[in-house]
Amino acid sequence: MLAPLLFVWPISIAFTHYFANSVASFPYDQSLREHVSAISRQIAFEKGVPHLALPGMAQVFLRSDEIDNVYFHLLDGKFELIAGDPELPPPPLADSVVNKEHGEIHFRDDEYRGQALRVAYMYLFAGDDLAEPWVLIEVGETTEKRSQLANKIIASVILPQFVIIPLAVVLVWFGLSQGLRPLTRLRNRIEARREADLSPISLGRVPEELRPLTEAFNSMLARMQHNVDAQRRFIANAAHQMRTPLTGLKTQAQLAMRERDPAELRHALRQILTGVDRASHLVDQLLALARAEASGHSPQTLLPLDLDQLLREIVETWVVRALEKRIDLGYEPAGTVSILGNTFLLREMINNLLDNALRYTPAGGRVTARVVAQGDFALLEVEDSGSGISDDDSHKVFDRFYRADGRSGEGSGLGLAIVREIAEVHQAAASLRPNTVDASGQEQPGCTARIVFPLHRAPSARLPLSEAVQSGFA
Numbered sequence: 397m398l399a400p401l402l403f404v405w406p407i408s409i410a411f412t413h414y415f416a417n418s419v420a421s422f423p424y425d426q427s428l429r430e431h432v433s434a435i436s437r438q439i440a441f442e443k444g445v446p447h448l449a450l451p452g453m454a455q456v457f458l459r460s461d462e463i464d465n466v467y468f469h470l471l472d473g474k475f476e477l478i479a480g481d482p483e484l485p486p487p488p489l490a491d492s493v494v495n496k497e498h499g500e501i502h503f504r505d506d507e508y509r510g511q512a513l514r515v516a517y518m519y520l521f522a523g524d525d526l527a528e529p530w531v532l533i534e535v536g537e538t539t540e541k542r543s544q545l546a547n548k549i550i551a552s553v554i555l556p557q558f559v560i561i562p563l564a565v566v567l568v569w570f571g572l573s574q575g576l577r578p579l580t581r582l583r584n585r586i587e588a589r590r591e592a593d594l595s596p597i598s599l600g601r602v603p604e605e606l607r608p609l610t611e612a613f614n615s616m617l618a619r620m621q622h623n624v625d626a627q628r629r630f631i632a633n634a635a636h637q638m639r640t641p642l643t644g645l646k647t648q649a650q651l652a653m654r655e656r657d658p659a660e661l662r663h664a665l666r667q668i669l670t671g672v673d674r675a676s677h678l679v680d681q682l683l684a685l686a687r688a689e690a691s692g693h694s695p696q697t698l699l700p701l702d703l704d705q706l707l708r709e710i711v712e713t714w715v716v717r718a719l720e721k722r723i724d725l726g727y728e729p730a731g732t733v734s735i736l737g738n739t740f741l742l743r744e745m746i747n748n749l750l751d752n753a754l755r756y757t758p759a760g761g762r763v764t765a766r767v768v769a770q771g772d773f774a775l776l777e778v779e780d781s782g783s784g785i786s787d788d789d790s791h792k793v794f795d796r797f798y799r800a801d802g803r804s805g806e807g808s809g810l811g812l813a814i815v816r817e818i819a820e821v822h823q824a825a826a827s828l829r830p831n832t833v834d835a836s837g838q839e840q841p842g843c844t845a846r847i848v849f850p851l852h853r854a855p856s857a858r859l860p861l862s863e864a865v866q867s868g869f870a
């Protein structure tokens with residue numbers, strides 16, 4: 397507030413100076429005007445020759461002024477002196493041409509003997525016609541009185557400001573600090589909070605102006621609280637899941653130590669191996685989930701890739717496992733289907749889908765993987781003829797650590813959560829639905845996992861003319 401005040405002050409001084417001068421001029425101009433008309437009344441034309449009947453006393457009276465010097469003179473039509481001070485300057489020629497009217501009094505600022513001069517002057521004609529002989533009456537006065545009066549006016553305006561402005565500063569200071577006090581109180585309340593305290597700020601003592609801000613802050617706190625809760629639950633779940641296989645391992649190791657029979661010992665060791673596999677699978681899944689989640693938080697560079705080719709490569713790596721389980725693993729080629737993606741994350745996603753399909757399909761079943769381009773979308777499907785999924789479970793299975801009832805203790809319940817995280821990174825939608833009837837109208841067992849990606853069309857791709865026109869390329 398102080399900076400604009402200090403900026404406005406000089407401007408106000410300049411205005412005061414200007415107006416004080418014009419106000420101070422007014423009464424003194426008036427008295428000059430009277431002098432000029434007094435002289436004009438003493439002039440008489442006799443046959444066109446002007447005479448000034450101004451007695452010496454009157455001239456002395458005219459010039460008497462305590463502060464300023466007053467000059468006057470009377471010039472004829474040839475600008476030659478008739479009476480008065482010879483050196484008093486006549487009006488400039490341009491001025492006299494413009495202002496030459498009978499009996500009008502004009503003013504101008506001039507200079508005489510190095511002093512500023514205010515001059516009042518008048519042209520007086522012998523008759524009504526401008527062709528008649530004429531005289532010029534001029535009365536000039538130095539400007540000391542005017543300056544003094546102007547200075548007095550300026551001082552009377554500016555001096556009080558030396559008191560008023562500091563007073564205004566103090567009042568503004570006081571008003572602002574009073575006005576900002578609620579803000580300071582709010583800041584203190586926020587500063588005094590403990591780090592872990594994410595409870596909303598009570599709106600009771602918050603002033604009206606700060607309410608929207610506080611509400612926005614509270615809603616952010618609520619979202620943070622939600623995230624922190626989710627993380628806490630996840631850590632608790634993860635710890636619990638980790639403890640189960642580790643406790644199992646410990647028990648099995650204790651049993652193995654007591655075992656004398658080499659065959660039994662081998663059996664116990666094999667079980668320990670299975671337990672270790674399970675624990676390390678859980679750790680792998682936790683890491684994969686953490687990675688997928690981290691890529692969801694930071695912007696990923698997604699590059700164009702052929703989803704169909706990627707799927708074929710991955711399916712090939714699962715053939716051995718499918719053969720072991722006597723499952724018919726199939727892949728339906730589709731040609732190039734381009735999407736924007738991250739190969740590493742997509743590999744993780746497809747591995748999880750194939751792992752589920754093979755794991756939850758009994759021996760003798762069938763698993764088919766395919767990519768289909770449909771409109772603006774690329775559909776990645778893994779269809780199996782396994783145990784299927786209930787409508788209720790089909791949503792819940794994407795939650796972390798959720799496993800449908802009655803499953804053997806093999807999985808960790810994280811696979812589809814990872815799939816969903818990775819789908820989100822690719823702006824894709826993931827779903828797991830039970831199979832419906834096939835083309836021949838027969839009920840199909842099992843279910844289909846489907847991820848719908850936005851299709852990527854390279855700007856340089858050659859489109860058929862009709863499509864090109866539709867999409868505005870033409």
Ligand SMILES: Nc1ncnc2c1ncn2[C@@H]1O[C@H](COP(=O)(O)OP(=O)(O)OP(=O)(O)O)[C@@H](O)[C@H]1O
Nearest residue numbers: 752753756784793799800807808809810811812813
């Ligand atoms: N193809 C499928 N057929 C039937 N049920 C499935 C299928 N895929 C997933 N499910 C069900 O969804 C649950 C969650 O699957 P998810 O992949 O998330 O975990 P998981 O397979 O149990 O463990 P993980 O994949 O971490 O080893 C599974 O426990 C299973 O009950």
Ligand SMILES: [Mg+2]
Nearest residue numbers: 752807811812
């Ligand atoms: Mg799984």
